[in-house]
């Protein structure tokens with residue numbers, strides 16, 4: 001049994017923590033088997049409780065873009081820790097990171113720090129509702145914006161109806177204010193505006209989706225969302241929790257040259273610490289408390305350790321002129337070489353990639369929305385996942401997730417990964 005210690009730890013955790021984990025996807029429910037308990041991480045590698053090492057393609061679900069425990073980030077956090085963990089009072093550091101981000105990201109005048117991506121998205125829709133005086137929002141099937149009630153909504157019956165709760169505990173009252181559309185389907189969005197005139201506060205979208213696997217916007221989808229919002233007096237919210245500082249320093253706004261009204265951040269912005277943020281132009285951000293009437297707060301918001309980790313990470317990225325070029329090249333190589341090996345094996349697949357986000361779908365056709373992602377061969381993905389895991393390659397444990405490539409992944413790690421893919425035997429179930 002290769003995951004002996006992890007199995008024992010999982011069994012124990014199961015008694016004290018619901019499902020043994022503090023966030024559901026970690027439980028390996030989708031792929032089966034025992035979740036691997038990690039002990040430490042450095043650069044491109046994770047070490048588990050059984051002392052096995054893995055090339056990491058999750059990177060804490062995105063934040064570890066520099067690889068794990070980058071020495072300069074570690075040093076900065078240590079120095080900060082000596083000054084105090086949390087003050088519950090403003091610090092100069094908060095202004096420093098805010099200024100740095102605003103100066104280097106297009107189209108935002110003010111930013112508010114929170115402690116998670118969920119908080120950022122939840123607060124962004126409250127702000128959009130407060131600003132517009134409207135109550136409904138549009139979200140897309142397969143996009144994830146955290147676990148706030150308004151987002152845990154699935155499609156109702158009929159394209160132009162409101163959604164239904166996707167989790168017990170979410171009320172039908174909440175669900176009626178979230179309208180669902182298919183990703184990449186602008187006509188459905190136009191339809192929703194026609195049927196809910198003057199009622200829609202905002203569209204929230206992952207400009208490159210990462211939560212149904214990696215799915216790219218097609219046929220000027222996000223440009224068209226901008227247009228529809230403008231025509232209807234609604235705000236466009238980019239959930240850049242995954243894409244922010246990853247696809248480009250200015251995220252999808254910069255990459256696609258589309259202006260969002262509110263932008264949500266998370267993951268990379270905290271350099272591995274619990275951070276989220278939302279940002280917009282002055283006119284919108286001035287509605288927020290204490291200046292405006294839209295309430296939002298947080299005991300640990302702008303926490304000094306988190307701000308230091310985030311700022312140091314962002315500075316390291318910004319000061320490296322080849323950062324994105326290298327990251328994207330690594331991902332392109334993985335895409336191309338993995339594709340080649342799977343083709344040689346005669347395995348139908350589709351690899352979606354944008355920048356340093358990618359997913360391998362075992363699908364015969366393109367994957368451009370949730371339905372198509374769901375139609376992939378997930379049993380084959382699960383087999384692929386386990387065979388690679390056994391060879392020291394740590395992929396996201398679900399065919400609906402995105403691989404996040406870090407700057408610490410170099411030729412050695414790519415070679416190790418490709419060797420594992422070469423050894424993949426789809427007739428051999430682990």
Ligand code: PLP
Pocket residue numbers: 061115116117118119121144145146147206210211239240241242266267276
């Ligand atoms: N938005 C997107 C696009 C995400 O991928 C996630 C988390 O994966 C969130 C929001 C929620 O962020 P958090 O898990 O930090 O609450």
